[in-house]
Amino acid sequence: MPEMTVALALNDALHIALRDDPATVVLGEDVGKAGGVFRVTDGLQQRFGADRVVDTPVAESGIVGAAFGLAIAGLKPIAELQFMGFSYPGYDQVISHVGRIRNRSRSRFTAPMVIRMPYGGGIGAAEHHSESTEAMYAHTPGIKVVVPSRPYDAKGLLLAAIEDPDPVIVLEPIRAYRAIKEDVPAERFAVPIGEASVVREGSDLTMISYGAMMRDTLSAADYLEDDGVSVEVVDLRTLSPLDHETIVASAKSTGRVVVVVESPRTASLASEVAAIVGERALYSLLAPVERVTGHDIVVPLKRAERHHIPDAGRIVAAARRTLEA
């Protein structure tokens, strides 16, 4: 099995999709000649041609809306938005059209399409390049939202998204693009949408996270394990629809939950997980669910970003509070 980074695993999935299904079309700003700003679409245009791997004008609403039309007409568009921070001009298309067409036509017209976008901070990028507004997409009806944290899931979730009969947003954690390598099967496979993964079993405490925050969450878990605390770690992998069963089962079994997101806190996925746990596992809880989150602020630039994005230290501190409660 080849070793891949997240970026390579995504690239591999796109190669497979374009190779196996002539209806697949990749489009976005700089995805062709330049191979994408993170090189996720590298080599695709050379191999599959400029008609199937299409450089577009700088117009996100146009990209999403054109992809939507392509999808209705029976193609399988995979649109890239260059950063989550540049996805908002296309958001109206997502909420008003992409997520609605099946319902408003009672399945007569459907938009099986994929929108990929890098998201999240932690690399000291320029303004708007560190956004983490996945809550807004998870709150939007009619679309699914997935977010891999590692190369295996990146390939499997992207392929699952491409196969899905409904529109799927694939959030790609910038910080994880090249940070982790692992063996990933060369052939096609899918990671089912809607299934969280218990990446580590434990009995004292559950940590729940996704995307780039998984790494910090796992280091925090390591740190606590060294102290003799048995930590269960859940990688949500899909944010919409959320896997309530896995969340609830783990919360019930440990009685202590720390949920970690880098987004603003109010009405975040952390809030949702806390609400679910409070709803269905209240009587098992030994301590309040701890939300370790970004703040309700704009992601600070490089020199102060570390005050915003949770780190292992903050996760450990929160875990300790649940253990001492």
Added chain:
Amino acid sequence: MPEMTVALALNDALHIALRDDPATVVLGEDVGKAGGVFRVTDGLQQRFGADRVVDTPVAESGIVGAAFGLAIAGLKPIAELQFMGFSYPGYDQVISHVGRIRNRSRSRFTAPMVIRMPYGGGIGAAEHHSESTEAMYAHTPGIKVVVPSRPYDAKGLLLAAIEDPDPVIVLEPIRAYRAIKEDVPAERFAVPIGEASVVREGSDLTMISYGAMMRDTLSAADYLEDDGVSVEVVDLRTLSPLDHETIVASAKSTGRVVVVVESPRTASLASEVAAIVGERALYSLLAPVERVTGHDIVVPLKRAERHHIPDAGRIVAAARRTLEA
């Protein structure tokens, strides 16, 4: 004191703002000659002229962005977006510019402006006319979000929003525009932003809601009171920043919480309230927090809308569950 509907109270607040401060400018689609589709801006252009009450082209990003420029230059723009469902083309301006300018210029430039928009369902309106995506705005840093449920608060919150040194989004519940009348002071007054209101005191159970859902919440409370249940009812009034103290105090005092929103459920304000209560009032809880919400679906059209928007029956059922837990 004159009796006013919500629509009239808002109109009155706009009259006062335009009268008292020459820097105030109202702009939006059909706000002038036509007086707004809900007549909230009725009579303003006749009185204050077409330079201060401006009909704009159909372009929401343009409206928000132009208002932003006006605000930076020292005016006090009050922009209307015709419906929340048409606010999304302007959302990029809100998140990328309006909510950011103070921080990115360290207060050298600020955008004290107001964006008004009708929101919510319940009147069997056309597609996109019943949206309730306030969670997305409450999740957006750098703006405040208020939502009156009654005429008094409508006038007071709108005036407070206009006086605020930061951008404020005023959500106007369509269903409540003309549904309720009450006496409202004729003169200028403000309802402080950030303060929830305990509209009814009680000891067995807390109901938390806002906007148009307050009416159904209050009917549910009435219904239960008739059964001898003492219900405390909280009207959040401001969604960003949320008034944690009032929420937590009430939850602690009753031990039972039902939170009611009409928006989709996942990552909603209901989730946030449940998370806050679980965080700070866990040991007082006698039952899981009940979220009574819209579903994670597009608001159905008229013939099926009632299956989506919570009614007093669903609120009572949820309350009963918390009482029986």
Added chain:
Amino acid sequence: MEQRCILDPEGNLISEAPVGLDETERLFDAMLTARLYDRKCSAMQRQGRLATYAPYEGQEAAQIGSAAALRPGDWMAGTYRDAAAMWMHGYPFVNLLLFRMGDERGGCPPEDVFILPPSITVGGHMIHAVGLAWASLIKGDDRVAITYFGDGATSEGDFHEAMNFAAVYETPTIFVCQNNQYAISMSREGQTRSATIAGKADAYGMPGVLVDGNDVLAMLAVTTEAVDRARSGGGPTLIEAFTYRAGPHTTTDDPLRYRPAEEVDEWSHRDPIVRVRRYLQHNGRWDHDREQTVLDGVAAAIEAAVAEAEATDPYTAIEVFEAMYAEPTPVLKAQRDALLRDQGSA
């Protein structure tokens, strides 16, 4: 820019007709049908049998003439005000009515009808017609896509992005702007300072055509040219149909707040149906009885559709959850089950 015109308001041909009298009669009948349907809807709205309705009276030629230029199988993406075009291209009355009654099943026309449900948001749907048409290029079929929108819609950023994408990829898209002089209360002059809307096509390197939108023959002619060009690889066209909304924006609107009654009166002399009636009459192809017979047939068809739509049972709570995804997600199933439980218990 000159307005293309073939049939003047008096019913005289001022240039060559694109079709003969039989076909003209068909267009005339279609316009009669469209007007009857439109008036019926306004009446039903007043009776509370339909939700808000957006009448298109005055714009029948713009819609019927352009839609007549299409082939079955061509894509169409229009707005809340384009029921005449949709019907002309095959969208059944019953679906149009269901939508207006507040029932999503209205958005589900038969399988051989390639018309998207009408767009309620202004502007966002034009780019869909670009994507739909682009698919033809990629798949190598020859379907074109037509999109309808108003003068107001040209101010939205989405108009710009759609026009630009269509031109850049040379998609077979026909952009039909019905400039009916108003966007709710905003006049065309307040909407944009460009001399014409058709002229905006230049900014994209696309051909733009200004046409008398109340002249069904001119509408058919210019749209046919645009469709032919698109189908043969010549790319998109912008058509500005210069017309007038005779009625209110919707049934809740009061147009006297923003436009003088005289203006409405003036435009009534340019009614799109009257001039064809005169033309047919000049050519001995019109009599009162024939028109009445047509109208009676149409009225019966509309009544039947109304009856069918009104007989459709409203949605059940279960159905509400069924078309969000191919399969309701576990989260939706849980929400559905909770709703059923609460509806039972309340």
Added chain:
Amino acid sequence: MEQRCILDPEGNLISEAPVGLDETERLFDAMLTARLYDRKCSAMQRQGRLATYAPYEGQEAAQIGSAAALRPGDWMAGTYRDAAAMWMHGYPFVNLLLFRMGDERGGCPPEDVFILPPSITVGGHMIHAVGLAWASLIKGDDRVAITYFGDGATSEGDFHEAMNFAAVYETPTIFVCQNNQYAISMSREGQTRSATIAGKADAYGMPGVLVDGNDVLAMLAVTTEAVDRARSGGGPTLIEAFTYRAGPHTTTDDPLRYRPAEEVDEWSHRDPIVRVRRYLQHNGRWDHDREQTVLDGVAAAIEAAVAEAEATDPYTAIEVFEAMYAEPTPVLKAQRDALLRDQGSA
């Protein structure tokens, strides 16, 4: 459309100069300054002392010439690539540098500088210049607003809405499009099929001017005309400065992936600084020593700014919460306190 040009690449005047030699020397010095600063930033980025940097080499004339047409107090809203224009209009080096180091205090220029922090999103800021200029009309002052953007930005819907609002309200806004032939990897031809970008102004009923963007005198001339028109109530203008980005899109970009080296080479013969140097030389106003003296002065000023920026202490955790609102909200105060607690305990 013809490109306005005053000074040809050989340094010959081909039409009347808008300013005399003293002023031309000032523009020349400003361009030298801008280039030195730009190169310094690229170098600092390679040393890891700045975050990603977007060089503007090749576009100095477009920026310096246009900014020179402004008065102090006029508004400016530009992009990540417009540091030369910003500096010319009064934005201190130290602020420019701080921003690039990843410090928001870079966005806080002195009180008498009316320049918004550079826009990183493409397209969204143009409408701000419309609002800023509109305020002048409402307040009755005579400030104009200039906005800079690229060829790529013209594809965004926001360009369209900004142009339309400016024309409709006749705001004193000057739209300066630096058409540097690329939007990252996308060529100008792939971006839009319109013959010129300047021509897009027609769609809004606005004057559009095409100008040799590498000719600082032509830039000054056309911008002065636009500013004068704006200030005297004549409304907005679109200027297309035809130019070339000599370097990469940003320091992380590899332009050889999408454009031939020969093209870069060809454009190097049209360098905006060289032609002014030749012109000054023809007129006995240039010598090597003078240029070196200017450069030395500039280098010292830049070094001082770098030192000042680098000596600025990074933000504290407390400060992070301080400029979201006039006053941190109770929610933010709670989040701040929790952070301080955790940072202490970790």
